[in-house]
Amino acid sequence: MGHANRNKLVFTVKDRCKVCYTCVRECPVKTIKIINGQAEVLSERCIGCGNCVSVCSQNAKVYFDSTQLVENMLADTNNKVVACVAPSFAADFVDIDDYKTLIGMIRKLGFYKVLDVAFGADLVSKAYKKIIEEEQSMSLISSDCPAIVFYVEHFHPELVKNLTPIASPLVAISRVARKKFGNDIKVVFIGPCVAKKAESNEVDEALTFNELRQLFTKYNINKDNVTPTEFDAPLSGKGAIFPISRGLLQNVNKTDDIVEGQIIVASGKNNFKEAIKEFEKGELSKFHLELLCCNGCIMGPGMTERNKYFYKRSQISKFVKNKLQNLDYKVWNEELEKYKDIDLSQTFSILDRRYDIPEETEIENVLLKMGKKSPSDQLNCGACGYDTCLEHAIAVINGYAENEMCLPYSIEKLHNSIGQLNLSNEKLANARLALEQSEKLAHMGQLSAGIAHELNNPLGVITMYSNLVMEDLKKDDPMIRDLELIVEQANRCKNIVGGLLNFARKNQVRPNEADIVEFAYRSIESVVIPKNIKTSVVSKIADSTVMIDIDQMMQVFTNIEKNAIEAMPNGGELRVEIDGDEKSFEVKFIDSGLGISEENMDKLFTPFFTTKESGKGTGLGLPLVYGIIKMHNGKIAVKSNNDITIGKTGTTFILTIPRIN
Secondary structure, eight states, X not given: OOOOOOSOSEEEOGXXXXXXXXXXXXXXXXXXXXXXXXXXEOTTTOOOOOHHHHHOTTOOEEEOOOHHHHHHHHHOTTOOEEEEEOTTHHHHOTTSSOHHHHHHHHHHTTOSEEEEHHHHHHHHHHHHHHHHTOTTOOOOBOOSOHHHHHHHHHHOGGGGGGBOSBOOHHHHHHHHHHHHHOTTOEEEEEESOSGGGGTOTTSOEEEEHHHHHHHHHHTTOOTTSSOOOOOOSSOOSGGGGTXXXXXXXXXXXXXXXTTTOOEEEEEXXXXXXXXXXXXXXXXXXXXXXXXXXXXXXXXXXXXSSOOOHHHHHHHHHHHHHHHHHSOOHHHHHHHHHHTTTSOXXXXXXXXXXXXXXXOHHXXXXXXXXXXXXXXXXXXXXXXXXXXXXXXXXXXXXXXXXXXXXOHHHHHHHHHHHHHHHHHHHHHHHHHHHHHHHHHHHHHHHHHHHHHHHHHHHHHHHHHHHHHHHHHHSOTTOTHHHHHHHHHHHHHHHHHHHHHHHHHHSOOOOOOEEEEHHHHHHHHHHTSOOOTTEEEEEEEOOSOOEEEEOHHHHHHHHHHHHHHHHHTOTTOEEEEEEEEEOSSEEEEEEEEOSSOOOGGGGGGTTSTTOOOSOTTSOXXXXXXXXXXXXXXXXXXXXXXXXXXXXXXXXXXXEEEEEESOO
């Protein structure tokens, strides 16, 4: 017997997959490959256990649907299709009071005969009993569960020789069916198992109980519109307890008693793997293994209800008890005798699917990329779906997993991304503000050009004629004072126009070498400092030589310093701090003045905005400062507090300018 020619048993519905890694965690052989966040089943490594189908809450994992193939088979009048029903039906169809009604429903779908797989279990159990009672018998692994057989063939090929060379109950009953009804029949298995769909080429198709219910619904077959019937002969006996853990033992009247037993029973994805692992090491060399991939067939992925283990177990017990009470043992023994010569032998193949363990350096590199620099960083939390960080790293190297599956790594990466995003947002906000300011200055420049052009000529005429008139007057003439005021105000207007022209023309930076510390002292000396204000220059810079446009930068320093002095009418302190590195230098102007209100912070560099009294400010000083700093490819920032309840009041202007413009 060979395996059925079915390339893929389990599929992923991609738009449902939420990348929770539950399927990876529950897969006993880690045959799930994460590709761009999608969980794909590697069919060549899959053992068909269906755990991923059972645990996926999003129904993103589905097994191969055989309903259409079976429908086509039944629709062909040339086919005689025999249904072989697994004994675990008693734990699934609890909504149907009499199992004979279920058999009637199956017949109504068009099946030629309906056989009980449990009779195959009766035959197999006798063969098992005989082989394990042989004195020279080697330690064996039960072979009735196809997922266990696939697991041994794929991942423990050295143990293939230890698989019990006996056919499963399904294969046994299919051979009985062919002997009784002819080799031209079609055999369809109906049960809870997905792996059965690929178990044997002696079985034409396999339906799960869930698929069977779909067919009942499609053809409107229910317990009220069928005639109850019994299974076709041969009828089964105690083989009906096969679907539960230790069912095989009870059928052969053996025990896994700790003191006297020679059989170890293990079921479930973790237990059967551990048993095989210890068996392979020789630690269980004197024991036989009865293994089931699921926690008994009653928990198979093809069951309609995938939970309620103990309730299902009780339903099997109840069914078997009633069955044995009504069993005609004479007829049953006659049937066993009739088919005692059925060939129950079975061979298995070595289908090695193991991958090579990578070099230790490769593993270490992957672990380092996930931030696991030492063994203490390997949390083995299992969030990725793998039991250990080491297994996860190996899976990454083999292309089955991604670094991002590591939860601690992804959280750390997310934190870094958020930090970078916040920094980018801050830079973007600053760039936006700078762009807005540049647009304001550009519009102001256009306006300034027109105003300056119109005002410069009349201002020049006023100044010239005022001076001519003063020259003609005697020194003690009272009109001289009035004319001096006219000249003074005309010059003031001329300065305003000059400030406007700074916006209109594209000034060029003419950098020259300067000692920024000495420059700061000189700027303070250029400003009138009241006696109640203390000034200081604090240097923290190693190399004070910088390249700046000396004239323009002096405008910057003195403008900021004048504003600071005016913000301290009652006295205070103005401190200029200078720091920097090899790429840039930084100048801070720190005053203890009244501070700037929060609503005015965004308007500081807007042309003509001023908080000074009328006649004391034009609102062009800080916009001019902003423009000069930008022409030096620098940055300007302002921090201020005007609320004494929060802390000390005052303002800090921070200039950051590259050493090379």
